[in-house]
Amino acid sequence: MKKYTNKILIITGLILALGLILSTTVNIQKEYKNHPYKFSKIIEE
Amino acid sequence: MKRDNIVKLLKLYFIENGRRDLMYLIIPLALIAFVFSFLSTGGLHFLGVLFVGIFVARLFESFTSSAGIHYLMVPANTKEKILSSMILANIYAPVVIFSIMFVSNILAKLLRSLLVQTAVVDGGAFFSGISLGQIVFLFAGISILFFGSVYFRKKSFLKTVSVCLGVSALYSTIIFITAVINYKIVAPEFESFHYESNLIENMSDAWTVVLALLVMAFFYVLSFIRLRETEV
Numbered sequence: 279m280k281k282y283t284n285k286i287l288i289i290t291g292l293i294l295a296l297g298l299i300l301s302t303t304v305n306i307q308k309e310y311k312n313h314p315y316k317f318s319k320i321i322e323e
Numbered sequence: 324m325k326r327d328n329i330v331k332l333l334k335l336y337f338i339e340n341g342r343r344d345l346m347y348l349i350i351p352l353a354l355i356a357f358v359f360s361f362l363s364t365g366g367l368h369f370l371g372v373l374f375v376g377i378f379v380a381r382l383f384e385s386f387t388s389s390a391g392i393h394y395l396m397v398p399a400n401t402k403e404k405i406l407s408s409m410i411l412a413n414i415y416a417p418v419v420i421f422s423i424m425f426v427s428n429i430l431a432k433l434l435r436s437l438l439v440q441t442a443v444v445d446g447g448a449f450f451s452g453i454s455l456g457q458i459v460f461l462f463a464g465i466s467i468l469f470f471g472s473v474y475f476r477k478k479s480f481l482k483t484v485s486v487c488l489g490v491s492a493l494y495s496t497i498i499f500i501t502a503v504i505n506y507k508i509v510a511p512e513f514e515s516f517h518y519e520s521n522l523i524e525n526m527s528d529a530w531t532v533v534l535a536l537l538v539m540a541f542f543y544v545l546s547f548i549r550l551r552e553t554e555v
Contacts, residue, residue, distance in 0.1 A: 283474070283549045290541070291490070298494055299501045306505040306518065 324406070328399040332407035335397065348378060349423055356427035361435060368453065371424050372461060378416045379465050380480035382408055383472035401550045409543065412469050413462060425449050455528055459535040466542040473546045473553075 352374055359367055397404075428449050471483025502518040526534070 281552050283545060283552060286545060286548070295494065295497055298498055302498050302501040302518075303505055306502065306509065310509045 324400070324402045328403045329407045329410075332397065332399055332403060333410065336407070336411060348374065349419065352420060353423050353427050356424040357431045360428040360431040367424060367428065367449070371421050372464075374420050375416050375461070375465065376468050376484075377480050378420070379412045380468040380472045380483055382412055382469065384475075384477065384479050401547060405543070405547050405550060408469070412465050417461070417465075456531045459532055463535040463538040466539040470542040470546045470549070473549045 352370075356367060356370065359370060399407075432445070467487065468480070468483055471486070472479045475482045506518070
């Protein structure tokens with residue numbers, strides 16, 4: 279039987295990493311769209 | 324797949340490892356849990372999870388090492404072997420370990436209430452504070468350690484745990500770098516930012532169960548494939 283385990287692990291890991299990158303990007307873009315004032319200037323205390 | 328073979332495999336496990344489990348798992352755990360719950364109240368569940376983890380991670384170690392080479396020659400197929408091991412990992416280990424800890428906890432509390440008049444004996448306290456998510460993640464963790472015990476031949480608990488830590492560190496770095504790049508594009512004048520990736524905390528119970536089931540299915544199927552590859 280051919281060895282599939284390592285390939286499956288690597289491909290799943292890559293898909294997961296891609297998913298994380300996409301979800302982070304989407305989250306930040308959504309935050310920027312909904313609350314643009316948070317990004318407009320440095321808030322001085 | 325025959326039910327007879329699964330029963331025989333379970334019997335084989337208890338004949339070979341029953342004594343070892345008693346000497347190195349059950350009696351030490353009972354003593355540690357007794358002393359632990361006598362001295363303090365917290366931290367007992369972590370101990371149980373640790374013991375379950377070590378038990379599960381060592382499950383296939385004895386089967387695949389040279390000492391357990393005869394296990395490969397047991398007349399049963401991979402499905403039967405993996406199913407009997409799943410019963411050991413998902414039912415035998417958690418039930419035995421947590422019930423022993425529960426009994427030790429009660430005994431320690433009884434002794435404490437005899438010595439200290441103000442102490443109360445409350446059996447339910449052991450189980451309160453356990454959420455559905457924690458139980459579900461325990462079983463997902465068991466499936467990962469199960470796969471680790473199939474994948475690594477020696478020191479599988481340490482190896483699996485360190486690989487898991489390494490992978491989560493890698494993913495955290497990926498999230499961090501992505502967040503930095505995104506913030507730099509969206510708001511270049513910002514010097515600092517705050518981003519929390521709270522994927523798991525925001526999930527509802529149903530989604531947690533679905534995620535855990537997916538993780539379990541993935542790792543059990545992968546264990547099956549791995550065992551098929553290494554089978555003689």
